[in-house]
Each structure stands twice: as structure tokens, then as C-alpha cells.
Amino acid sequence: MSKSVLQILTRMGPDPQSCERRQQTQAFALGAASKEEAPQAERITMEETMPTTMSESPQADPTPGSAGEAGASAGDCSAGAGPSSMEAQASTASAADVSHSASGSKEEVDPLSAPAHGCEVFVGGLPRAAQAAQVEAWASQIGPVHSVSLRADPQHPGQSKGYGFVTFKSRDSASQALSRLGNEELPGFPGLRPRVQPSAAKNKLYVGGLPPDMSQGEVLAALRDLVRGVEGVELLMQRDSASLSRGYAFVEFYNAAAAGLAKARLQDPETRVGDRRVSVDYADRE
Template sequence: MAGMEQGSNALTRKLLDLMERSGYPIVQHNGQRKFGPPSDWLGPPPPKGCEVFVGKLPREIFEDELVPIFSGMGKIYEMRLMMDFSGSNRGYAFVTFTTQAEAFRAVRELNGYEIRPGRHIGVVKSVDNCRLFVGSIPKTKTKEDILQELSKRVTGIVDVILYKNCFDKKLNRGFAFVEFESHRAAAMARRALVPGCVKLWDQEVMVDWAEPEPQIDDEQMKRVKVLYVRNFQIETTPDTIQSLFESAINNKIERVKKIYDYAFIHFLTREHAELAMAKLQNTEIDGSVIEIRWAKPVERELYRIQKLKRGNAKFNNSLDLSQTLLLYKQHLAKKEYANSPKEDEGIGSVCSSPTDVKPFGSTPPKDNYYTLAPAKLDAMCKRYMWAPPVYNYSKYMDASGAELWVARVELPQVGMPLLSVPRRVGPLVTQPCLSMQQSHVEAAQNILHCIQMLHADVIQRASPALQPVYPSIVPQMQTCVSPYDYSSIYGRPPTTIPVTLPTVWRTV
């Protein structure tokens, strides 16, 4: 007991000496001890990206040892050491520097630092997420409409990022990203916008954390020669884009990679990219105003693994750093990326999600017309490690001699997280289509709809409340070329339950 008291007194003297030397206050509150901010600090706190997470700390290490180590990387704004009731630390801390460059340096030089013989700490960038994903937004709403509606219920909104529909620029894609002034403001907004309790425009919306943007070192960003350009028309060709940008810089560009309504444009020099951005920002191309930003370089293999495990727009199921790196090494050992480039061209400066699919009408689609339904299905199978979809096509001739295409698609094995026992879904058959491409897209749409219905059926079966079953009073319309027994997917329907209807219904 006397030894513990002496140790406590010695630590107190060390912390008092540290406060006197540095001029920083030290305050313990709510299970954490804060060192800083400096008393002479003027203005707002450092911007996002200045905080690092420190893990694997020995329990007997405190600020008197940590501050000298991390202050060698730059000026510390604040250090938060997590404490337990016994007086030892909980093995981790957060350190906020005054600049992002200092935080990157701390990660680069102190990750793996041997703080005790045989004890190495981990230092990674802290995910200070200030962005929410808002889904199920009416597609006719504008950015101003969303900002006005959300501001009635939450505070601290900095920006609303809204994507236009690929096929109709008057509509949005049904979702938006909302940027807040701080992580706390975003967390409070997420708590306030609980689905089922709050409605926007008289309908429920889905609100969750957006996938955090990757933080790239300023020095690395200064070397980027790739531009991310979005809001193109679907029919705008890569050749048109290349010609426009080459005319703007009066020089050749390396290549253009167009994906749906956005593109990555690779330049031969950084100066060419800067000139193109200055000249073509907010330029109208084929009736649509484009937006240009620097592409953020990402490690292709690691990014694919993280996306596979994390899903789109959410990261609540993401792996921690050690698990991600272990999985990364396993993939490299299997040489799964032997033919992949070392570094991808990157991602845009804002997160994106798959666009909605435009329904087909009687007019045949253009040759360069395509939708995201097959891509969404492929991404879902890869994300959940299901077997890929299998497509089969048949061509027919109608009475007028026109060619008609029918697609047949099935998923050989659908399992977790949708089903605990893997099951085959399909085959599903499309309506006659005017092209093989159209039948391919409609087949993917059909299987996505089937998965959605299967998901709803799983939730209903898991619900303790039993819902009454009523016989259908409207005959179902046949939508497939040939009938198919769906009982393998949903189970055979129960026998019709006789229901006594009110008198008013019996007289109709």
C-alpha cells in the first residue's frame, strides 16, 4: 500500500513538472486525462486530419514519457490518455497535432516504435468522421431543399453533397452526403434523425455514417497528376472528353477512364493538370456542368479488401488495422493481384454510391447506354463472397421478324449475411427485350429485386408478431416468358386461410 502511494505521489510530481515546463493544463474527466490545449492558442481547433490514434501502450506509461516522444514530431495541440479506475492507462490515447503534416509524420515515424524493450506501439490516423449518408431522399429534391429540411432538425451542417441522376440531370440519385463542422455534430445529428421517429418530406429516410474519406499526405497530393471529373452525360464519350482537355492545355494527355457519369483523366505533368482544372472548372459539356477535383491515390489491393469487408457508404463492419493488414498479406501470398497495377488512379474527393437504374421503355437503348444493375449485383456478390451470377441468353423472332432477347440468371449460392444456410436463387427469366444488353440489365434487376424480397421475408420470419394472411382479390399478372416455381426460394405458400370479411366487402 505504501509503495502504491509513493508511486502515485511520484507520478503527480512528474505531471506537475510537465505542466510547469510546457505551460499546458492537465485535467482528468470522464475516464480520460487531457493534456492541452496550449494556453496561448488562438482561433479554432486544428482541422480534421490532425489527430492520430496510439495503441498498444504499456499500462504504466503516462504523459511524462509520451509527450516528449510525440512533441518530437511537431507541436501537440492536445493529448487524451484513456484511464481506468485503478489509475493505470487503458492502453490507448489520442494525440492531436496543430497540422496534418505533423500527424502524417507521427504515423510514418512512430508506428511500431519500441517504447519499452520488446513493446512496440501502434500509431495510425484517427477516423474523425464528420459525414453522414442520407438515403431514400425524394429524387426531385435539390441541394437547397435538403439543406433547408435538415437544418430544421439538426445543427452544424457545413455542406450537402448531392449527385445527379446519370440519365436525367433534373433528378438526384436518391441519396446525399451531409458534412458537419465536427464529429460530435455529426454524431448528434445521427442520433436525432432516427429512422421511424423522424420523417423528412413525410417519408422515412435512412441515416448512417458515411464511409470516411482516405486522408492523403499533402506532399503526396502535390505529386498527383490525375483529375477526378464528375457530372458528365452518359452519352458523352471518352474521345470527346480527351479532345476537350487536350484543347484546353494545348498538349496531349495520357489517357481518359470514363465510368458512367464521371471520369479519371491522367496527365503527363502536374502543370498540365493544374491548367486544365483552372480552365475547365464548371464548364458545360453536352448540356451538363462538370465539376473537377484532384483524385486521391489509393493502394489498390488494400482499398479493395477494405471495400469488400466494409460495404458501401458504411464502415460499422470494418476490420481493424491488424486484421486488414493480415488479410492483405494473405491475398498477396495467393498472388490474387499479380496482374493489377500497383496503385489505382484513386477516388474522387467525395464518397459515391451506385446510381439508380433507369427503367427501360419501349424505345431501344442506345449502343453506349448502360446501367448499374449488373455492377451492383457483381459488387454485392464480391462483398459477401457469394458465387457470381450465371447468365444465359436466348434469341427469338417475333411475328414481324424483329429479334427479341430473353435472359435467364441465377445465383448459385447465396449465404451470409442474408441466409445462415446457403441457397440457390433463381433461375429468373426476363421479359422479351430488344437487345441482349437490355436483357442482361433486366436480368440483374430481377435478381436484385428477388434478393430484396428474400431479405424482407427473412425479417418477417424472424419477427415474433404474426401477421394475418388474406387471399388475393386481384389475380397476379404474368411477367416472365415461362412460369417458374419460386417455392425453392420462398418456401411453398400456406393453404388459404378463410377470413370473414365485413358486410360492406361482401356486397361489393
Template sequence: LVLRGAIRGDRAEYRTDSQHLKGACRASVRSGTQITAMDDHAEDPELPEEELPEEEPELEEEKLEEDPELPDETLAADADGDSAAPMEEAKADGGENKEEPAAEEPEEDVDPLKGTEDDEVLKKPPHSSEIFLGGIPRSLTKEELEELCQEHGDVFEIRLLKDVTTGQNRGYAFVVFKTREAAAKAIEKLNGSEIKGKKGVRVTLSESKFRLFVGNLPRAMTHAEVLEMLKKQEPGVEALELPSELNAARNRGYAFVDLYNSAAAERARKTLTRPGFKVKENVLTVRWAEPRNEIPQADLAKVKSIYVRGVPATITEANLKELFAEHGEIEKAVLPSARPGGVVRDFAFVHFKERESAVAAVKVEKVEFEGKTLEVSMAKPQPKREHEGQQG
């Protein structure tokens, strides 16, 4: 194209090289002259192509950019600098300089730091896909163990610790499969089998941390509301157990959450306890859940004690009795002493004379001591612990 315009009363024409085009546009804006485009195939007897000047040093780009009469934001130029037009005009004409839609703000209760790594965490094997092998021959190598396990499913990882002195393994190993089904199959086929002449190899499911205890939940929240809240924070949530009060109208203020794998559980633990995060003004308490041991309902129905967590170091047994005395006669309050060399324990037990008093105590919406909110739930009788495998 040839740009044609009247500048300072003199008629001039410019070819479409970047230097002349910029000069023409800037000069046109200063003088208010309209610039029109012509087909470069049109005849122009007044100024033949061979007579067009090749350079125009008086309109150098560096000098024009310093011109105070023409601010840079007045023109919108493309990446090559070969075209320029007033920004507002370009937008009005529906050109490429359309205003981008504003980015949506993240929801208040969604962790803004989480998102890009989700796939990497959930690509790792699920929980219950790791097995423990005990009593294996000490001469067994990692390659031999992998070949043995591959017969039952794809192996993701093998941990075979070696003795630094002998260079042989320590008689046990951990194998992570890519699926739970493969792990279950390996346990079925390898437990009690013979490996390299050694009989009675023990193969069990390895305990992994994938279950969280979440406390200080608003008691008015339903199962669906708590689950929705958790999944917004961590996409790896698989299951939720939300104990309810006896009348089933409210929850007990705590829940157990199963995550897809230990990596997702660890991330959820940090996400739910990040500074400033609250659920209906409640700051959650999150920790690893203890291994599950089923307690008969008949035993649970006999409980007359409550479990109080989050008690400060300044609280006394007398304070506890005074705090819960309104619910019924209290037989005793117990503050477990710290273990030798350990930190002060932050929980206590209050034993009532009647079960109805304990039930009334846990129904209270909020219990505070010296400005700190305490978690109150029914105590559980100590189950008979049985060996449930090894932990990796």
C-alpha cells in the same frame, strides 16, 4: 420639480419625493386635473420650501393601489416609481416606452432547440485529428506521451488506458490534436519510431464517426437544395455527396454527409430525426455511414441488384418479387435472417436478370409496402476490405 394641480377644488403643491409624486399623479387622473411642472428654482411666495409637508399619510401608496377607480395598467411608472404618465401618451411622444418590435418566428425547417451550443460543439477539434499509437512501452506515462506529442502540435486530449492490476498502460493510446495538420505530422514522425527503447511503434489515423448516411430524400431535390437544407439544421456540415440517377436529372434518394467532427455528426443525427421534422413531406432516415471503400466503376456497371431498406418484419420474398415485378424478370429476392441474439434486419435485396430492370426500379419516385415508404437504391458489390487503422 414642483408639481402643481388643483385637486377637489383645493390648490396643493407637492415636492418631488416619490411618495408625493405618485399621489399627485393618481389623484390627477381621478379628478381629470392637468398637472404641470415647474422649475424648483422658481420663487413661490405662497408656499415656501420650509413649509412643505414632509409626509402625506392620506395618499399612501398601498391605499392608492387598491383603489378600484384607478387600474394599475392606466399608468406607466419607471423602475424607481418616481414618475408616471399614461402609457399611450409616453409612446406617442417618442419617449423611452416605445413598443419593442415583435420577435421573428423561427423558420419551419430549422431546429428551434439548436443554436446556443453551436460554438461549443465546433470549438472541439475536427475529424481526422486523432491518432492511434500501438506497441508503445507499457511503462510510458501520460505526461511523457504528452511531451512527446507536443513536439508536433498542440494536444487536445490523451486517452491512455491502464491495467488495473499492474497500473501500467495497456500498450496503446489515443491522442487528439487540435488540428488535422498536427495529427498528420505526428503520424509521419512517430510511425515506426523508437520510444523509450522500444522500436517499431505503430502510429495511424484513428477512425472517428463523422460521416452520416441520410436516406428518403426527395429525389427531385438538387445538390444545392439538399446542402442548404442540411446547413440550416447543422452548421457543422462540411461536405455532401448526393448520388444521381444515370440521367443525372434526379438524385437517388440518399446522400452521404461529412460533419466537422463527431460531436456535430451526433447532433445532426438527432436533429434530422426529431419528431415532426420532414423534408417536402418525407421523413428522413439517418444513421452512421460505413467506412468508405472505393469500388471500381467497372464493377458498379455490372450490378443487376437493388438494395431495399426499411422493410417491415411482415414482408416476404414473394411480396418483394410482386412489388418489383413490373420492372423486369426477377431471379431472386433475399431477406437476410437476423443474427443470433440480434434484431430483425430491415433490408433486403432483389436480383434482376437484366441491369436495365434494376435501373428502372430505382427510378421510381416512391415505393410503399403496407403504408411504409421503402428506400431503393442500386446494390453495391462487396469490396475487398483492408485494414484502415484502429477505431477510438
């Protein structure tokens, strides 16, 4: 509190009629002091409440003049106004993490009972009030649907964040959806055509820290003893040796769900491949 303000408060006498004036002066003084002491906190609060910025990724940019963009410009808060950076990040996840049926129920998924990698598409620009059953009916115009997963908005129960995944029962249906489904209106939302994009869910893992003397066949056998859904292994060999590897491999799985479960298992401190604990991450290469 500044010295001038303290002097004002000190000079004020005990006159009962001035009580209200003293209280107002004290409140003003304390408020001024708190603003002087914590301007940075105020700025941080303002920054945290800023709306999410639009993604600059070409994959996530809304098409000019699209129904989703038109709805947003008209002030329709129930529709997805275009993909945010959070939406772009979510497109790299797998719909098989949690499967939502048309009724909205959640169930654990056996990765090998789900369709193979390549049967899933990412769907954005959905109305936040859209339900899984409506998305399933929309996608079923292309082919049989295995599951629909909408990312829930925890701040608004019963609503999604405006994006999710559709997993078809075949790769052919997923391929057709990429070229045709975006032209179809979503049931219950006249004029609205959600975006359909390839899912970026990954079904390949990088596994490092392998014993150099393990052969590709031995690595494959060891991994199949530990995890499910291993489709193949690419072991990188040393340039000057045909029998020793560089200690890492790229492992392909049946689908993204199998890769995710394998990643968690291989990261367990008790898990060993050969006689070593390995390092695991999603592979960047296709």
C-alpha cells in the same frame, strides 16, 4: 442422479458413525450429476474466459521485434502486448467523443472548437500504466497537441487498455506524426516506441430516405438548420432525370465529432428532413 448412486444412498443405515461417509457419498453423487447435466455450461464458461485473440488486420499487426512485442514476450503485463480485435475496433472511434486532458479530466467537447478532420492519429502498443500527460509530452515532440484520449480499462482503475488517440492542432503535425513519432521513445518507458497509425474515425454520413424532389442546395440548407459542422453534400441523382434524386446523399462534416452528433440528431424519431424521417449511418466511401 443415477439409479446406482440412489441405491447406495438408500442402503446406507442410520448408524451415526457412518454420517460422515454418507455426506461424502452424497457430495460425490451430486457433483457427478451436476457435471452430467451441464457440460455445455462448463464449456461456455471456459470460452468466455479465454484471452482476446490477436487481430489479423494488417493495420493492427505488431511489428516483429518491436518494443511492445518484446515487453510482452518478457512477461511485462503493464505494457500493451499488441493490438487486440477490440483495439482494432476502437481505432474506428473518434478521440473527440470524450477528450482527456493531460491531467486526466473529462469534458464535453464542442465539435467546432476541436481541430478539423485529419488532425487525429491512433496510437497503440501503449503501456497500460501510461498516463495522458506522458503521451502528450511524447506527441508534442512533433507539434502542438490539442488533446489526448486513452481508452480506460474498467477492470483496472487508473490504467488504459493500451491504446488511444492523439489529436494535433494541425493536419501537418498529424501527417508528420505518422512518419516520425513511432521512432520516439515514450517518456518514462525506456526503449518503448508505441505504434502510430492513421485514425479511421469517419466524418461522412450516408443519409437516405430524402424526398426525391429536394435539390442538393435544399438538402444542404435543411441539414445546416438541423445540425452543426456540415461541410458539403453530394446528392445522387436519378439516371433518367436531372431534377429528381435517388433519395440519398453523402454528407461531409468538419470532423468526426460533428458527424457523430449529427448522426444522433438525425436518428431522432422526431427529426425530419423536408417532410420525411431519414435513415442515417456512417458512409463507407471517402
